[in-house]
Amino acid sequence: xxxxxxxxxxxxxxxxxxxxxxxxxxxxxxxxxxxxxxxxxxxxxxxxxxxxxxxxxxxxxxxxxxxxxxxxxxxxxxxxxxxxxxxxxxxxxxxxxxxxxxxxxxxxxxxxxxxxxxxxxxxxxxxxxxxxxxxxxxxxxxxxxxxxxxxxxxxxxxxxxxxxxxxxxxxxxxxxxxxxxxxxxxxxxxxxxxxxxxxxxxxxxxxxxxxxxxxxxxxxxxxxxxxxxxxxxxxxxxxxxxxxxxxxxxxxxxxxxxxxxxxxxxxxxxxxxxxxxxxxxxxxxxxxxxxxxxxxxxxxxxxxxxxxxxxxxxxxxxxxxxxxxx
Amino acid sequence: xxxxxxxxxxxxxxxxxxxxxxxxxxxxxxxxxxxxxxxxxxxxxxxxxxxxxxxxxxxxxxxxxxxxxxxxxxxxxxxxxxxxxxxxxxxxxxxxxxxxxxxxxxxxxxxxxxxxxxxxxxxxxxxxxxxxxxxxxxxxxxxxxxxxxxxxxxxxxxxxxxxxxxxxxxxxxxxxxxxxxxxxxxxxxxxxxxxxxxxxxxxxxxxxxxxxxxxxxxxxxxxxxxxxxxxxxxxxxxxxxxxxxxxxxxxxxxxxxxxxxxxxxxxxxxxxxxxxxxxxxxxxxxxxxxxxxxxxxxxxxxxxxxxxxxxxxxxxxxxxxxxxxxxxxxxxxxxxxxxxxxxxxxxxxxxxxxxxxxxxxxxxxxxxxxxxxxxxxxxxxxxxxxxxxxxxxxxxxxxxxxxxxxxxxxxxxxxxxxxxxxxxxxxxxxxxxxxxxxxxxxxxxxxxxxxxxxxxxxxxxxxxxxxxxxxxxxxxxxxxxxxxxxxxxxxxxxxxxxxxxxxxxxxxxxxxxxxxxxxxxxxxxxxxxxxxxxxxxxxxxxxxxxxxxxxxxxxxxxxxxxxxxxxxxxxxxxxxxxxxxxxxxxxxxxxxxxxxxxxxxxxxxxxxxxxxxxxxxxxxxxxxxxxxxxxx
Numbered sequence: 001x002x003x004x005x006x007x008x009x010x011x012x013x014x015x016x017x018x019x020x021x022x023x024x025x026x027x028x029x030x031x032x033x034x035x036x037x038x039x040x041x042x043x044x045x046x047x048x049x050x051x052x053x054x055x056x057x058x059x060x061x062x063x064x065x066x067x068x069x070x071x072x073x074x075x076x077x078x079x080x081x082x083x084x085x086x087x088x089x090x091x092x093x094x095x096x097x098x099x100x101x102x103x104x105x106x107x108x109x110x111x112x113x114x115x116x117x118x119x120x121x122x123x124x125x126x127x128x129x130x131x132x133x134x135x136x137x138x139x140x141x142x143x144x145x146x147x148x149x150x151x152x153x154x155x156x157x158x159x160x161x162x163x164x165x166x167x168x169x170x171x172x173x174x175x176x177x178x179x180x181x182x183x184x185x186x187x188x189x190x191x192x193x194x195x196x197x198x199x200x201x202x203x204x205x206x207x208x209x210x211x212x213x214x215x216x217x218x219x220x221x222x223x224x225x226x227x228x229x230x231x232x233x234x235x236x237x238x239x240x241x242x243x244x245x246x247x248x249x250x251x252x253x254x255x256x257x258x259x260x261x262x263x264x265x266x267x268x269x270x271x272x273x274x275x276x277x278x279x280x281x282x283x284x285x286x287x288x289x290x291x292x293x294x295x296x297x298x299x300x301x302x303x304x305x306x307x308x309x310x311x312x313x314x315x316x317x318x319x320x321x322x323x324x325x326x
Numbered sequence: 327x328x329x330x331x332x333x334x335x336x337x338x339x340x341x342x343x344x345x346x347x348x349x350x351x352x353x354x355x356x357x358x359x360x361x362x363x364x365x366x367x368x369x370x371x372x373x374x375x376x377x378x379x380x381x382x383x384x385x386x387x388x389x390x391x392x393x394x395x396x397x398x399x400x401x402x403x404x405x406x407x408x409x410x411x412x413x414x415x416x417x418x419x420x421x422x423x424x425x426x427x428x429x430x431x432x433x434x435x436x437x438x439x440x441x442x443x444x445x446x447x448x449x450x451x452x453x454x455x456x457x458x459x460x461x462x463x464x465x466x467x468x469x470x471x472x473x474x475x476x477x478x479x480x481x482x483x484x485x486x487x488x489x490x491x492x493x494x495x496x497x498x499x500x501x502x503x504x505x506x507x508x509x510x511x512x513x514x515x516x517x518x519x520x521x522x523x524x525x526x527x528x529x530x531x532x533x534x535x536x537x538x539x540x541x542x543x544x545x546x547x548x549x550x551x552x553x554x555x556x557x558x559x560x561x562x563x564x565x566x567x568x569x570x571x572x573x574x575x576x577x578x579x580x581x582x583x584x585x586x587x588x589x590x591x592x593x594x595x596x597x598x599x600x601x602x603x604x605x606x607x608x609x610x611x612x613x614x615x616x617x618x619x620x621x622x623x624x625x626x627x628x629x630x631x632x633x634x635x636x637x638x639x640x641x642x643x644x645x646x647x648x649x650x651x652x653x654x655x656x657x658x659x660x661x662x663x664x665x666x667x668x669x670x671x672x673x674x675x676x677x678x679x680x681x682x683x684x685x686x687x688x689x690x691x692x693x694x695x696x697x698x699x700x701x702x703x704x705x706x707x708x709x710x711x712x713x714x715x716x717x718x719x720x721x722x723x724x725x726x727x728x729x730x731x732x733x734x735x736x737x738x739x740x741x742x743x744x745x746x747x748x749x750x751x752x753x754x755x756x757x758x759x760x761x762x763x764x765x766x767x768x769x770x771x772x773x774x775x776x777x778x779x780x781x782x783x784x785x786x787x788x789x790x791x792x793x794x795x796x797x798x799x800x801x802x803x804x805x806x807x808x809x810x811x812x813x814x815x816x817x818x819x820x821x822x823x824x825x826x827x828x829x830x831x832x833x834x835x836x837x838x839x840x841x842x843x844x845x846x847x848x849x850x851x852x853x854x855x856x857x858x859x860x861x862x863x864x865x866x867x868x869x870x871x872x873x874x875x876x877x878x879x880x881x882x883x884x885x886x887x888x889x890x891x892x893x894x895x896x897x898x899x900x901x902x903x904x905x906x907x908x909x910x911x912x913x914x915x916x917x918x919x920x921x922x923x924x925x926x927x928x929x930x931x932x933x934x935x936x937x938x939x940x941x942x943x944x945x946x947x948x949x950x951x952x953x954x955x956x957x958x
Contacts, residue, residue, distance in 0.1 A: 284545075
């Protein structure tokens, strides 16, 4: 069993190792770590060249986890991800079907450019992401623990891409937006990548440590009223909910599912532990609201024509949901 | 499935009906069919509202299939818009309005800081104090919070009661006396509500912890510790450490966190209370006109001398009903002021406990020594004017709207010089009720000989005949404007005329007098040989037109108390509340009231005065003589 102090120290060391390879992007790195501690998957969205893939690779190095990478392309097939049964011949010459594991059988899977694969291929991840199993030929294969999918996608190139279905999006615990680096960060990136210096990432924690951290997180006490706030926040994103504010009724097509509330709760617990506290607070829920709910809210046509983003709508929703219900 | 449908008709009547509900699920969702809706609810449309309160049309929310209660709104709801269900009525709606009124008045409820911003008395799911040191450390804060809330509740109750008292005082001041029950029962209700609120807002332990969290930005550490209570495994690592951390935070919290006082509400309550007191004080100093003296209303047809006494303390007044500010002393003390044409009197009446409407009461009239109020000015003007008229030949005097004062001829002062006579009459329209009948032109002429009011004389006669009321000031002037102007022209005698007006609202003379007064100059009371006309404001003996200043200002009865001839018998008047009759004690007929030349009714009836009068000793002697009957 890990102690809260060890939890914080481990997290600090992991982030420090990641920072050796990634300049800036602390918020994204912290989000990725939070999702991993919460045993969730992360969808990284950003324009090309911002270090999404590098970030995932840095985490794989810092966590000493088995790393798998899948470059999603339009011709990618589900079997290319999950694996397939092939006919193999043993030494005696007998031929038999044997399961050849795909790249998904790893602790940390990088689904690069996930929206470039067809929905058929994307669907191959549904079972793996939710149930952490892969069923092939009536045989269910369990994925290694811990199992994370860190997917990346490009928001600007729509041609030749297939937007992720809601079912797929909902399985991601966080959707993190990778922003452009600041001036100093950009200079550091240039210095670091244009010279002979190579970033060295040392493992800061292993799979066992990560699992222990996941267990500790679930012990964080959560008061009933904070839980109620998280629930009300999620319900406020549903346009059919009686608690939905006007902005939801007007601009939201589809609201968050219960997974959103689960993500809020888990992320909030992790935030509280990282903050040195032992309980969940409203602030933790608010801090987790954007990454946990932004991909679970579908805006309608009117919102798109007005140029609204899910983040701006979420801000309005959060402003409309008071801490204490009237 | 069989379900209960709650049908809400446009008229907001609610009926419970049982209908067959068929729920089918398909790819697109759940479709609800209420088969019997058409004939039971009277509308073919399938608008419905479930427990969520949102009107939908064939779009039940998730989990709708398991619901058995539905509310059907017939007709009007739009898709996706919340439907306003019938709002609670009765007492709750009053609370709703009160809450909004408070918010409107104060911008924001001061209680918000003590209730987490929730307009409720307590948070749901009350949890008792946790055992152990956490509960012990939380208890003092809980008590302080309770005290703060109780203070707020009581302050609001006080505000509400003050507002009610203010309204009651205003109504009793301007309109009619408010019965005690209507005044004090709501006040008592406010007090009870305040006490109830003080107890009802007792904070729970969870609420206290949450307020502390918010106040000190403790990230809900205390609230979580209290909320968890004993639910979690006490040996679990994080809950145990969480409680320990919460206790540490609580022990470091300062104890004066609830020291903030509801200053805004205190300001509001204080302002209302000050207004109420000011109104009450003003009302006590400004007597209310109960009734005007009427000629011929009492006694003989020749007219009576009616002196209206207004009592400002109503509780002890004879014949008065219970009202807003009753007196409770065994000896009721009533301060009443009366005005005799050009001067004001105050009567201090000591009523014995047994004194009922018809019982005998001792009365010691005294004169106030305070300065004449501005209202007195008008009267004085009139009188002075009369004097002046006589002096300057304006004659107006006669005019005297005082014509009626002409009655003055009959007044005790009639014996003075001409000018004096005129003046006195003018001022004393009171005493000249008979002047109308008795006041012959000769009389008037004699009294105002110096004034020689040729044209005015006639007028004075006329007014005399009309019978002016010296107290016309307080009465609505219904008189003839034409006559008024003529009076004013003659010498602005108006004031007197006005006085007359007051007396008999039904007479023309009165009216004319008032008009004259409006344009009449202020007399110089100092040079006026008639003592009754002295001491008033206004230029000395000059016909100077002055705008009428604010009248009805009563001066305090601060002057020396003067016995006006001993005790009088006071009985209830027959003209309604607030009227008393004053008769010299021991004289059933009230002979002592008659001055020379006075043959009217011995009954003196009080009338509310407007101000006090500064009287010189000579004036006091005159008044004393007037009351004692030998006022010549």
